[in-house]
Amino acid sequence: MASPSVHTLINPQSGHLAFKIFTFEGDSQYDHIQRLNYFSMIIITRGSAKLKADFTDYSVNAPALLSFSPYQPFMLTQEEPLTGITINFHPDFFCIHKHHKEVSCSGVLFNNIYDPPFIQLAVGEQQNLLSLVEQMCIEMQQAALAQYELLVSYLKIFLITASRLKVLQHPEAQTAIEGTEPFILQNLKDAIEEHYRTKHSASDYANLLNISANALAKITKSYFNKTLTALIAERIVIEAKRELYLTSKAVKQIAYELGFNDEYYFSRFFKNNANVSPQVYRETVGFAKG
Known part of the structure; x- marks a missing residue:
């Protein structure tokens, strides 16, 4: 070429x-x-x-x-x-x-x-x-x-x-297609997708899946090379980015819908994980007005 x-x-x-x-x-x-x-x-x-x-x-x-x-x-x-x-x-x-x-x-x-x-x-x-x-x-x-x-x-x-x-x-x-991935991991993925708006801690998911927090942490790290806390945070941030881009909702409303009662705590959480504030993300990535 x-x-x-x-x-x-x-x-x-x-x-x-x-x-x-x-x-x-x-x-x-x-x-x-x-x-x-x-x-x-x-x-x-x-x-x-x-x-x-x-x-x-x-x-x-x-x-x-x-x-x-x-x-x-x-x-x-x-x-x-x-x-x-x-x-x-x-x-x-x-x-x-x-x-x-x-x-x-x-x-x-x-x-x-x-x-x-x-x-x-x-x-x-x-x-x-x-x-x-x-x-x-x-x-x-x-x-x-x-x-x-x-x-x-x-x-x-x-x-x-x-x-x-x-x-x-x-x-x-x-x-995953061949079915050799531990069954617990598919259950974890399903649980994160269902509950990431309301459950933000690793212990929440260990309780949901009826497994010890340490055991779940080891399995997660072994297969995804990430901590469970990092996985949960990434999933929340992906949804926050989608909302910031696709909607004109106030940051406070997006925070509330993602399970954060404090807009400023949510903004700090977003910046820690996305390296940019929600407002700057919206201003530089843009959002679909109307």
Whole structure:
């Protein structure tokens, strides 16, 4: 594939980034914690790196696809020289929440608190994704009729293709499909989805599942490489981000609906976990007025 170098679209209304594709070499682009106000997908085409994401460490080898939501903290430290391609898009350009029925990537590529935020790719799978990137780059070089619509169509195909790969090929996803994941973990996932608005402590879930808090903590850490408290917090923050983006509800109302009686405690909780305040998140990621 020919190098895409840098291609950028700016939102004419806000003057901010809408859509961008660029190539990179080495880790200087990502060797410090990233907290970006847009979605970011990175295809690593060569090399290997240590990935720190959500304060968890992973090893990543090319070819691989990494996917990050707005303000999801991550950084890369190369172990073998890296080359890759990055796709960035702002929720105002394409909102995965609004288009969830068309592109079911929320909970798979993005906002998945249980699996690492990347997948290893086979050579053919990488080539399919790179071909789509090349089509997007060609389109971005010419401001032709319906450019936005065509770029969004290419992006949807990219997201659907990548989501299918993660569901079918990711080891953790495959483990769950094959039924070898401990039954208690599926019960835990179900319990978090049902109760995260009202139950915020690890002991709440240990009691629900009739298991000791220590035993549940060990199983959770072993399979997800995260503490149970971190899983619960991430799930609450994902919902808070969705509400901040999709609605014009006051922060106080969102806090109350997520089980926080104190708006200021909720704001501190959100900032500790998202590295940005709810108000700044809304101002920089935007929200769907009306």
